[in-house]
Amino acid sequence: MPTRRRRQESHEKGMPQTGPSLLAGVSLPAAAILEAPLAHNLAWMQRFADSHRARLAPHGKTTMAPALFRRQLEAGAWGITLATATQCRAAFVHGVERLLLANQLVGAANMAIVAELIEAGADFYCVVDSEANVAELGRFFAARGQDLKVLIELGVPGGRAGCRTHEQAFELARVIAVEPALRLAGIEGYEGVVHGDDPERRIRDYAARLVEVAQTLHRAGLVEVSEPLITASGSAWYDLIAEAFDTAGLREQFTPVLRPGCYVTHDHGIYREAQRGVLARRVDLRKGLRPALEVFAQVQSLPEPGLAIVALGKRDIGTDRMPEPLRRYREGGRAGEALDVTGWEVTRLMDQHAFVRLPRGADDLRIGDIVAFGTSHPCLTFDKWRRLCLVDERLDVKEVMETLF
Incomplete structure (x- = not known):
């Protein structure tokens, strides 16, 4: 089993400096902070x-x-x-x-x-x-x-x-x-x-x-x-x-x-x-806080009907609750072309694999599709990353933020 340092270095080696999109040119999985919600x-x-x-x-x-x-x-x-x-x-x-x-x-x-x-x-x-x-x-x-x-x-x-x-x-x-x-x-x-x-x-x-x-x-x-x-x-x-x-x-x-x-x-x-x-x-408060942390990962296997294996695991995202599938994209696509993930459910996490139960009708899913996952308790996701991508609404990387864990 690789050490924590080796795992972190593997994340770091695939991380861009600035510029590319999370949908093309970034080694996934990658943790992303959305600029506008931040x-x-x-x-x-x-x-x-x-x-x-x-x-x-x-x-x-x-x-x-x-x-x-x-x-x-x-x-x-x-x-x-x-x-x-x-x-x-x-x-x-x-x-x-x-x-x-x-x-x-x-x-x-x-x-x-x-x-x-x-x-x-x-x-x-x-x-x-x-x-x-x-x-x-x-x-x-x-x-x-x-x-x-x-x-x-x-x-x-x-x-x-x-x-x-x-x-x-x-x-x-x-x-x-x-x-x-x-x-x-x-x-x-x-x-x-x-x-x-x-x-x-x-x-x-x-x-x-x-x-x-x-x-x-x-x-x-x-x-x-x-x-x-x-x-x-x-x-x-x-x-x-x-x-x-x-x-x-x-x-x-x-x-x-x-x-x-x-x-x-x-x-x-x-x-x-x-x-x-x-x-x-507090009914006087308006427009509460917005989720700004997501982890992007790719579908790597479709081994049987109703099941997708995504390259995302306990080493990449917090596990006090199962990650929430938010959106899906084609690799190389655009942020405005999100595909449906309604009914998707992460049922199990291993070190670097997520088991995703798919609803009927998810026939357009492809190997390599990119899925954005929501997290619970951000502390337990941040500490898994040496670097995170700050991205804009187009999912273009604007800055790489280092952590000091």
Whole structure:
């Protein structure tokens, strides 16, 4: 079985620089970002954040693509959120100066990376949820004569990381206050770990808890920076978080920061469904996010009636849901000549093969036909590609975007 590096190199070797069409001259399968939906999504989410007087720090782990980071910042983003120290370093090297690590910073090697970033001028934040981590960070950064801005993470029982109670968060703030190298810069949470019946109510309650804890810490004089943050929001419930943060009393004390990541390309699966919920709750919003990420692959075998084998597999596209056939083209054809895929269903994925059940009447299908597939959860498709094609409405390649996974 080929290694991940060899697989990535094989994708890269077939990738054009710019110019050709996905329908002719590009080695498939290939991941494509549609130019117009991408531009729409960048502007849409920035307008949403601005309308709630919140800052936008998109989660960069979704794409790990510097070209997309740059577009997000140019559209007005306040910074970029990352998940690991090495991701932070990669983003900083490519021009991202404000970094929010939405994770605990643990391990001397990771702390050393962050120390280098701070020394180089990065505006850096990370989260904490334990006295042990606070003590380690305090020792490490004090020894280097550096200040580290930390956010207390508020979690939920049965969830991921984070203090479970208000009392734990308050006591942790008191511990941070006696560490000379640490500065409490606010509070952080992630509502995506809130589950159970009536999720909307539960998430509203969680957002209210974040606000309450933040204000308690502020009243106690434990917040140690002039512009502290209150931050949460994934890509499904950002409207509820923005609503909770959009209060005059809170904004006078804290800067609200929203952190959705998947909005940049959206999807044809779980986030399309989540967006329907947003638009149902917010009838004032118009023209919601548009799917911008597709994977193009070719039919390679028609071994029996009603079955097509497409050269697309788990190594090419996310698999938390089966890919959705969207359109079909003749190789060498034009974008405006899409053929029907109604009734097509991907029933099984192997490493590099998709089993597609065909409806009756799919008699015009040919070996070599090109199929565009929609994805669910874009994070799990981006990380399979070293390069992605940015294409226009004609499916001509306008730019090749590198990733840093």
